[in-house]
Amino acid sequence: ASSEERECAFTENLPVADPHSGSTNKLRGVVRENGTVRCSRGSRCYGLWEKRADGEIHLVNQGCWALQQKCNGDRCLVTATPSEIQNGNFRFCCCNRDLCNANFTEAPPTADTPALKPIRRDDDAVNCLFVCLFVFPGKQKHSLSALDVMEAANSDSVDLDNLKLLELIGRGRYGTVFRSSLNERCVAVKLFTSANRQNYANERSIYCLPLLQQHDNIARFLSADERTTADGRLESLILMEYYPHGCLSHYLSVHTVDWVACCRMTHGVTRGLAFLHTELYRGDQYKPPVAHRDVTSRNVLVRADLSCVLADFGLSMRLTGSRPCRPGDDDTMAISEVGTVRYMAPEVLGGALNLRDCESALKQVDVYALGLLYWESFRRCSHLFPGEAVPEYQLAFQAELGNHPSFEEMQILVAREKYRPRFPEAWKENSLVGLAAHFLSFCLTISNLFITPHHDFWTGCNKVNLLWL
Numbered sequence: 001a002s003s004e005e006r007e008c009a010f011t012e013n014l015p016v017a018d019p020h021s022g023s024t025n026k027l028r029g030v031v032r033e034n035g036t037v038r039c040s041r042g043s044r045c046y047g048l049w050e051k052r053a054d055g056e057i058h059l060v061n062q063g064c065w066a067l068q069q070k071c072n073g074d075r076c077l078v079t080a081t082p083s084e085i086q087n088g089n090f091r092f093c094c095c096n097r098d099l100c101n102a103n104f105t106e107a108p109p110t111a112d113t114p115a116l117k118p119i120r121r122d123d124d125a126v127n128c129l130f131v132c133l134f135v136f137p138g139k140q141k142h143s144l145s146a147l148d149v150m151e152a153a154n155s156d157s158v159d160l161d162n163l164k165l166l167e168l169i170g171r172g173r174y175g176t177v178f179r180s181s182l183n184e185r186c187v188a189v190k191l192f193t194s195a196n197r198q199n200y201a202n203e204r205s206i207y208c209l210p211l212l213q214q215h216d217n218i219a220r221f222l223s224a225d226e227r228t229t230a231d232g233r234l235e236s237l238i239l240m241e242y243y244p245h246g247c248l249s250h251y252l253s254v255h256t257v258d259w260v261a262c263c264r265m266t267h268g269v270t271r272g273l274a275f276l277h278t279e280l281y282r283g284d285q286y287k288p289p290v291a292h293r294d295v296t297s298r299n300v301l302v303r304a305d306l307s308c309v310l311a312d313f314g315l316s317m318r319l320t321g322s323r324p325c326r327p328g329d330d331d332t333m334a335i336s337e338v339g340t341v342r343y344m345a346p347e348v349l350g351g352a353l354n355l356r357d358c359e360s361a362l363k364q365v366d367v368y369a370l371g372l373l374y375w376e377s378f379r380r381c382s383h384l385f386p387g388e389a390v391p392e393y394q395l396a397f398q399a400e401l402g403n404h405p406s407f408e409e410m411q412i413l414v415a416r417e418k419y420r421p422r423f424p425e426a427w428k429e430n431s432l433v434g435l436a437a438h439f440l441s442f443c444l445t446i447s448n449l450f451i452t453p454h455h456d457f458w459t460g461c462n463k464v465n466l467l468w469l
């Protein structure tokens with residue numbers, strides 16, 4: 001039964017734009033004139049209704065639902081309590097019988113109700129979905145994120161039996177990343193051992209912040225879960241969209257890029273970081289400003305069209321709310337000295353981070369690292385080396401300190417000697433004017449694309465400019 005084709009009621013009052021991943025096209029199936037859709041094998045049906053201010057319930061969308069977990073009922077049961085979904089304004093259900101989504105049935109959630117519940121601990125992902133779908137209907141370009149968030153919202157416990165780890169694609173300090181398949185969809189899975197559970201919990205909570213998944217330059221989160229391995233160990237998993245080009249540093253190490261591609265890459269990371277830093281209120285949604293605290297070219301992932309997303313939020317920190325950020329706190333050290341040593345700002349290395357204005361200080365630390373990413377990227381830009389070979393890819397300070405610089409080495413070089421990555425000779429000699437023009441147009445491009453000119457961001461940007469100039 002799970003692999004049958006399914007016929008579902010179909011309505012699209014709110015268009016779900018074409019996702020940019022082929023694998024999710026199967027969400028739609030073949031739409032028929034009689035208001036139904038023939039969904040691809042293994043799909044379920046879903047429905048979404050809105051309760052308006054007048055108390056009337058209006059149908060919003062119906063169609064095929066690619067995720068199978070918890071959608072096995074005959075009836076379309078709404079089990080998330082109304083308060084969990086946008087203050088009770090929406091009803092979502094999915095089910096596994098032909099046309100079962102024509103109507104919904106409200107049922108109080110029970111332990112064994114074969115239906116949906118939002119992501120554990122909060123309903124941010126569900127709320128994100130509704131903001132994606134309704135508050136910004138003009139942003140259909142991002143509707144893969146809406147779809148993904150719908151999936152995330154409903155995949156509290158992914159059916160891990162269907163998850164196959166296929167190939168090891170990355171190993172970081174905190175997690176091991178595998179290209180994987182989930183119900184024939186290609187995904188990336190980051191596995192954390194119990195020793196790194198805090199990092200997992202933090203990354204998960206950041207991904208689930210309201211509005212975060214709406215942004216095109218933040219990595220797509222699909223789900224998170226925990227399981228016990230055969231030998232009794234606790235293992236935590238984060239499921240994400242799979243980015244076939246991998247991380248920025250890998251991409252740049254094997255490819256040069258032209259000017260446009262280079263701008264697209266750096267611009268994407270910049271937008272992602274600006275968004276992360278920004279405090280947002282939209283309707284009843286609140287996104288706190290967040291510092292990434294580990295901006296590196298390994299933590300930026302590259303899409304097929306060479307646009308980039310910011311990833312790896314295991315060390316990220318909300319900059320408002322309950323967490324203190326004052327000198328003398330027990331976690332002052334943790335606040336100021338996390339990250340990858342190569343990308344640490346001089347004030348972090350020199351122990352001079354201004355914790356009295358923690359929010360600005362940590363944002364500026366991120367922006368310093370962003371400047372190093374620009375340097376790594378533009379050194380691989382073919383247009384900036386006319387008539388000569390593009391230099392081999394280098395990480396920032398690799399020429400000076402090699403592959404594994406220590407904290408002390410970085411401290412001496414960057415904080416004490418105030419050394420910064422060098423411009424290649426080609427940029428100094430012949431094309432300074434051209435470069436300046438390019439750089440100016442680049443700055444203008446990115447400045448146009450910020451949501452709001454953010455004071456702290458621009459303060460940080462001055463550091464980038466200084467680094468460049």
Ligand SMILES: Nc1ncnc2c1ncn2[C@@H]1O[C@H](COP(=O)(O)OP(=O)(O)OP(=O)(O)O)[C@@H](O)[C@H]1O
Nearest residue numbers: 170172173174175177188241242243246247298312
């Ligand atoms: N969704 C993805 N798609 C493709 N490759 C990925 C994906 N996520 C991570 N990777 C690869 O795995 C590597 C490690 O991932 P990640 O940085 O999230 O782990 P980490 O343990 O937190 O690492 P770090 O040491 O940077 O903190 C990345 O640099 C990248 O090459």
